[in-house]
Amino acid sequence: MKQFLFAAALVPLLAVPAFAGCNEDFMAQTKAIPPLQSARLKSLMAPQAEKCAAHKSLVDAYVKLGDLYKTCQADLGLRDSDLQEHQQMTTDEQKSYAEECGS
Secondary structure (H helix, E strand, O other), X not given: OHHHHHHHHHHHHHOOOOOHHXXXXXXXXXXXXXXXXXXXXXXXXXXXXXXXXXXXXHHHHHHHHHHHHHHHHHHHOOOHHHHHHHHHXXXXXXXXXXXXXXO
16 A cells, blocks of 8 residues: 555656656656556465566566666655655565565
8 A cells, every 4th residue: 555655646746847758767667566566466366476476577666666766866856755765665575575486
């Protein structure tokens, strides 16, 4: 649930004019995450390999979004606390993946 609230909180930030490449990439990556979250939830009753594949896709999307945070933070007007919150969420998701699927 925290991830959904976090994604919703990012929407107003996307309306701020910024460097086009960063803005477009950040928006695209932000929009890519909710379907991956849904896929992960739907896979919870699936075989382990399918469950882990869905979880890995979500983790990879969070990492990619984190990279955009770091690269585009100033252009997008993101606060350090936004970056820290995202890093914590990514770390939590990586831990969860490692516990469920191995490294």
